[in-house]
Amino acid sequence: MNTPDQVRILGISGSLRQASFSTAILRSLARRAAPSMLIDVLTLEEIPFYNEDLDCPPGPSGVAKLKRSVAESDGVLIATPEYNHGMPGVLKNALDWASRPAFQSCLKNKPVAIISSSLAFTGGVRAQYQLRETLIAMQAHLVTGPEIVIGGVHTKFADTDYHDETGWSFLMQSLERLRAEILIRRALTV
Numbered sequence: 001m002n003t004p005d006q007v008r009i010l011g012i013s014g015s016l017r018q019a020s021f022s023t024a025i026l027r028s029l030a031r032r033a034a035p036s037m038l039i040d041v042l043t044l045e046e047i048p049f050y051n052e053d054l055d056c057p058p059g060p061s062g063v064a065k066l067k068r069s070v071a072e073s074d075g076v077l078i079a080t081p082e083y084n085h086g087m088p089g090v091l092k093n094a095l096d097w098a099s100r101p102a103f104q105s106c107l108k109n110k111p112v113a114i115i116s117s118s119l120a121f122t123g124g125v126r127a128q129y130q131l132r133e134t135l136i137a138m139q140a141h142l143v144t145g146p147e148i149v150i151g152g153v154h155t156k157f158a159d160t161d162y163h164d165e166t167g168w169s170f171l172m173q174s175l176e177r178l179r180a181e182i183l184i185r186r187a188l189t190v
């Protein structure tokens with residue numbers, strides 16, 4: 001049953017790994033944030049390499065699904081690891097697809113929050129800043145607040161559940177900022 005303050009968030013994981021911490025963080029958040037925030041988690045296995053020759057209607061089905069999922073969401077939450085001081089290629093590739101048509105991206109004006117994580121204490125912060133730049137290029141609406149950078153991520157899980165209480169408080173603050181931004185926009189468009 002939908003309530004007026006309920007928001008739909010698309011969680012996009014930057015990792016394809018089966019046991020990915022990034023995906024597990026999104027799934028843990030989806031469990032904890034319901035029912036005020038409904039988080040659907042999308043992984044990027046079905047997105048082919050970007051090729052401008054293929055970027056015309058109807059386009060690859062995985063890309064259509066990505067764009068539809070973004071368009072139908074009220075906001076997006078991206079959880080990503082860091083690969084070689086940047087965001088993983090699969091995530092950049094998906095964002096390149098999502099960025100087209102130029103200046104009409106499904107992410108344009110969409111509220112987006114970011115989580116980065118890593119086994120290292122740096123928590124993927126370099127990937128996070130690279131990701132911000134890419135989102136700015138497609139005119140997404142970055143929702144900033146507490147920067148969610150999870151270092152030593154492997155020590156913060158019990159089985160598949162994130163269990164760091166301090167971390168939870170930051171994660172929930174960030175999610176609440178995203179939700180607040182969505183509700184402000186909703187009020188302005190009524």
Ligand SMILES: Cc1cc2nc3c(=O)[nH]c(=O)nc-3n(C[C@H](O)[C@H](O)[C@H](O)COP(=O)(O)O)c2cc1C
Binds near residue numbers: 081
């Ligand atoms: C190709 C590759 C490059 C990596 N580079 C970095 C890095 O630059 N900085 C870092 O903190 N961790 C790095 N890592 C470690 C990942 O952040 C770590 O494996 C993380 O848990 C992967 O995310 P996932 O659990 O969501 O799959 C790298 C891992 C791989 C596979």
